[in-house]
Amino acid sequence: MSPPVLTIxxxxxxFGGILALNSVSITVGAGAIHAIIGPNGAGKxxxxxxxxxxxxxxxxRIEFLGxxxxxxxxxxxxxRGIGRTFQNTELFGELTAxxxxxxxxxxxxxxxxxxxxxxxxxxxxxEMRARNDAMAYLAFVELxxxxxxxxxxxxxxxxxxxxxxxALATQPRLLLLDEPAAGLRxxxxxxxxxxxxxxxxxxxxxxxxxxxxxxxxxxxxxxISVLDFGNKIAxxxxxxxxxxxxxxxxxxxxxxxxxxxx
Amino acid sequence: MLLVQxxxxxxxNGAIYGLIALGFVLIYKGxxxxxxxxxxxxxxxAYFALITMTFFGMQYWPAVIAAVLISVLxxxxxxxxxxxxxxNQSLLARIIATLAYGTAxxxxxxxxxGPNAWPFPFLLSPGAVSVGGILVVPANLAxxxxxxxxxxxxxxxxxxxxxxxxxxxxxxxxxxASLIGVRVSNVFLxxxxxxxxxxxxxxxxxxPLLTLSPDMGxxxxxxxxxxxxxxxxxxxxxxxxxxxxxxxxxxxxxYVSSAFKDVFSYGILFAIIxxxxxxxxxxxxxxxx
Amino acid sequence: xxxxxxxxxxxxxxxxxxxHALRDYQLFQLCLIxxxxxxxxxxxxxxxxxxxxxxxxxxxxxxxSYSSAILADKCHIPLWAGIPVSAVVAAFVGFALGQATLxxxxxxxxxxxxxxxxxxxxxxxxxxxxxxxxxxMPVPGFAIGSLVLSKAGQLYYVVVPAVAAVFVMVANxxxxxxxxxxxxxxxxxxxxxxxxxxxxxxxxxxxxxxxxLGALGGGLLAPLTSYLDPxxxxxxxxxxxLAMAVIGGLRSPVGAVLGSAIFxxxxxxxxxxxxxxxxxxxxxxxxSIIVRPxxxxxxxxxxxxxR
Numbered sequence: 001m002s003p004p005v006l007t008i009x010x011x012x013x014x015f016g017g018i019l020a021l022n023s024v025s026i027t028v029g030a031g032a033i034h035a036i037i038g039p040n041g042a043g044k045x046x047x048x049x050x051x052x053x054x055x056x057x058x059x060x061r062i063e064f065l066g067x068x069x070x071x072x073x074x075x076x077x078x079x080r081g082i083g084r085t086f087q088n089t090e091l092f093g094e095l096t097a098x099x100x101x102x103x104x105x106x107x108x109x110x111x112x113x114x115x116x117x118x119x120x121x122x123x124x125x126x127e128m129r130a131r132n133d134a135m136a137y138l139a140f141v142e143l144x145x146x147x148x149x150x151x152x153x154x155x156x157x158x159x160x161x162x163x164x165x166x167a168l169a170t171q172p173r174l175l176l177l178d179e180p181a182a183g184l185r186x187x188x189x190x191x192x193x194x195x196x197x198x199x200x201x202x203x204x205x206x207x208x209x210x211x212x213x214x215x216x217x218x219x220x221x222x223x224i225s226v227l228d229f230g231n232k233i234a235x236x237x238x239x240x241x242x243x244x245x246x247x248x249x250x251x252x253x254x255x256x257x258x259x260x261x262x
Numbered sequence: 263m264l265l266v267q268x269x270x271x272x273x274x275n276g277a278i279y280g281l282i283a284l285g286f287v288l289i290y291k292g293x294x295x296x297x298x299x300x301x302x303x304x305x306x307x308a309y310f311a312l313i314t315m316t317f318f319g320m321q322y323w324p325a326v327i328a329a330v331l332i333s334v335l336x337x338x339x340x341x342x343x344x345x346x347x348x349x350n351q352s353l354l355a356r357i358i359a360t361l362a363y364g365t366a367x368x369x370x371x372x373x374x375x376g377p378n379a380w381p382f383p384f385l386l387s388p389g390a391v392s393v394g395g396i397l398v399v400p401a402n403l404a405x406x407x408x409x410x411x412x413x414x415x416x417x418x419x420x421x422x423x424x425x426x427x428x429x430x431x432x433x434x435x436x437x438x439a440s441l442i443g444v445r446v447s448n449v450f451l452x453x454x455x456x457x458x459x460x461x462x463x464x465x466x467x468x469x470p471l472l473t474l475s476p477d478m479g480x481x482x483x484x485x486x487x488x489x490x491x492x493x494x495x496x497x498x499x500x501x502x503x504x505x506x507x508x509x510x511x512x513x514x515x516x517y518v519s520s521a522f523k524d525v526f527s528y529g530i531l532f533a534i535i536x537x538x539x540x541x542x543x544x545x546x547x548x549x550x551x
Numbered sequence: 552x553x554x555x556x557x558x559x560x561x562x563x564x565x566x567x568x569x570x571h572a573l574r575d576y577q578l579f580q581l582c583l584i585x586x587x588x589x590x591x592x593x594x595x596x597x598x599x600x601x602x603x604x605x606x607x608x609x610x611x612x613x614x615x616s617y618s619s620a621i622l623a624d625k626c627h628i629p630l631w632a633g634i635p636v637s638a639v640v641a642a643f644v645g646f647a648l649g650q651a652t653l654x655x656x657x658x659x660x661x662x663x664x665x666x667x668x669x670x671x672x673x674x675x676x677x678x679x680x681x682x683x684x685x686x687x688m689p690v691p692g693f694a695i696g697s698l699v700l701s702k703a704g705q706l707y708y709v710v711v712p713a714v715a716a717v718f719v720m721v722a723n724x725x726x727x728x729x730x731x732x733x734x735x736x737x738x739x740x741x742x743x744x745x746x747x748x749x750x751x752x753x754x755x756x757x758x759x760x761x762x763x764l765g766a767l768g769g770g771l772l773a774p775l776t777s778y779l780d781p782x783x784x785x786x787x788x789x790x791x792x793l794a795m796a797v798i799g800g801l802r803s804p805v806g807a808v809l810g811s812a813i814f815x816x817x818x819x820x821x822x823x824x825x826x827x828x829x830x831x832x833x834x835x836x837x838x839s840i841i842v843r844p845x846x847x848x849x850x851x852x853x854x855x856x857x858r
Contacts, residue, residue, distance in 0.1 A: 074744040090742035103735045116727035117720035296658035353657045355844035369829035532666040
């Protein structure tokens with residue numbers, strides 16, 4: 001068994017008087033698709049934001065590939081190999097789709113300021129390679145024909161895919177997706193599932209998905225952790241979680257029978 | 263007794279800074295915009311009074327009332343032309359907009375009233391009067407009294423009346439307010455009008471001390487500093503910040519040099535912003551993603 | 552490629568022709584526009600591209616003007632060396648200022664840069680022995696060896712090519728990965744950080760660039776105006792510079808030239824209506840920000856799609 005890619009160890013996050021996450025511990029194995037679900041306000045987005053460095057945990061540790069990342073700045077965590085998408089798409093709205101992806105590639109483009117100012121040396125070749133790589137990522141999420149479209153003008157589903165392409169361009173080892181299926185039609189969800197499964201199989205990417213949409217979560221997850229009011233209340237395979245009484249109670253309240261299939 | 267004299271002049275300046283800071287904080291608390299044109303609104307308010315006195319022959323108090331009425335119109339104009347159309351634009355655009363109309367006001371006054379200073383009448387006598395061995399200037403006392411009065415009225419209005427609380431609630435939660443039928447734009451308009459009136463009152467009180475010229479608006483920066491010192495989110499804080507700034511300035515001016523006084527207050531502004539950015543901006547910086 | 556060569560040839564041709572076609576006063580204005588355009592270009596980079604408001608630009612212009620003049624006057628370092636040196640020093644100051652203030656955003660940044668300009672101006676006014684104080688100081692002539700360039704017609708051959716070269720380099724940078732990073736930061740700092748961009752450092756670099764360009768422009772302006780008066784380097788001037796950028800178009804280098812040209816040529820356009828000069832310019836600013844709040848030539852961004 002290879003060591004876990006991400007270890008969230010007894011993490012609590014407090015905002016003033018509000019305890020958003022309470023001693024949450026989750027381990028994500030290499031190459032797994034790990035889902036985190038829970039009712040609204042359960043702390044799912046807080047968790048993802050804490051992992052990626054937007055918030056620092058009030059207590060506990062987070063380890064990524066064997067090194068601590070809690071409390072580190074967001075861009076450092078991104079450079080260590082964690083890519084993410086956002087619940088409210090944070091695209092660079094005025095840039096084109098291909099430019100959005102090229103920003104994701106920024107760190108892998110290797111010319112300096114002098115070459116940038118005078119457009120000589122490695123400039124042309126690096127820009128060309130960056131452009132080609134960006135097109136490849138766009139093609140992967142089936143947005144190749146929208147390369148020159150302004151990101152803000154794209155329909156919602158395509159914006160989601162663009163954000164994914166941009167995150168992939170950073171060549172992450174771990175991909176965090178914050179409600180990737182929200183607002184997607186069933187056909188689009190099926191497409192997304194395929195892409196994520198493909199990423200896991202071909203690129204050996206580890207994926208953590210936060211979502212409500214069971215059509216995605218149940219279909220592709222290896223393991224599911226369930227949060228409610230900042231606590232982890234259940235964890236296991238999709239079948240185990242589906243049958244768990246705590247989960248039923250969290251989603252449906254006391255005394256309601258759960259008839260399977262959400 | 264030197265210390266007492268220092269405190270007297272510090273109080274006066276502090277009250278002025280506090281009054282101006284009140285207007286900033288009101289707009290900021292209310293609409294989230296820091297109004298870089300506010301200093302120019304203060305100047306304009308004083309000019310309104312001056313114009314009605316000089317060119318229409320009004321007495322002091324009728325001129326003040328006229329100026330206040332004009333500033334209501336000005337507030338509406340600013341809101342309607344700049345702040346409402348740009349309400350969804352970036353913060354940068356809105357900051358530039360406040361700089362823009364402030365500049366326009368300033369240049370309008372420079373073009374039509376000339377770049378030179380105009381004399382402006384005091385509210386009360388500017389002559390010093392000896393009270394128990396201390397030299398007291400009634401005009402300055404009037405400024406302090408006016409600042410405190412305005413603060414109390416504003417505070418009572420915002421925190422104790424239903425309408426005031428409704429305004430604060432709307433500013434806190436636009437969506438919620440509009441969901442229950444509150445016309446958010448009307449609330450914001452009222453705030454801009456209120457602040458505009460405040461600016462005029464501050465201008466009329468300040469103008470005799472500073473001499474009235476189109477560039478008098480630079481006093482606005484002292485108002486900023488006062489507001490930042492006071493925390494930028496509380497009305498009483500604005501006045502306290504003003505008084506603190508006035509005191510610090512007076513001390514620096516007396517014990518170092520009067521040239522240093524200005525460097526000192528800009529330095530305070532600079533230092534505060536650097537040293538406590540998280541503290542003052544706490545809720546603002548945490549963006550929901 | 553051919554098009555680019557053709558444009559360059561035409562530009563060089565016009566450059567060489569101008570001194571024969573224009574009067575000295577017009578050449579002087581051309582040089583003023585060029586030097587001012589470099590200063591405003593600094594704002595295009597830091598405010599238009601990186602989205603950080605800067606009211607510190609007149610302070611950097613002052614740094615550039617006064618430093619090069621003082622170096623020439625007191626240390627006998629000729630302007631052609633003193634100006635670039637001052638610009639580089641200003642860049643470091645700008646970087647430090649950026650690192651210190653760019654943790655705070657928006658309004659607070661505007662205030663901090665405002666305070667910086669005010670403090671610098673006060674220092675200029677009070678450091679009599681160095682800067683001549685409130686009375687100002689004369690600027691030594693632009694000397695190259697034993698040749699002293701004093702007329703606009705002569706300075707033209709230094710100012711315009713220098714400015715043109717700077718513009719080409721900055722335009723190139725804006726179309727490279729550096730420009731993309733700045734644009735990304737402007738639109739979403741969170742997303743930029745999530746792809747590994749060091750947001751604070753990039754913003755500080757943009758600030759440093761604006762300081763460099765401001766000081767460079769200031770250094771070029773100094774021999775043109777031949778006298779430095781601290782009253783020219785205050786908050787009102789800082790706002791004017793920003794206004795030029797906004798009026799010309801915040802997002803493009805061409806906007807810097809356009810805004811500067813409007814500012815410099817307006818007095819001539821207004822002829823007998825000089826008293827309305829400031830007002831006309833202010834109204835242009837108001838119209839620009841209302842009609843083009845995002846600084847682009849296109850119409851307003853759809854409401855709700857802000858930032």
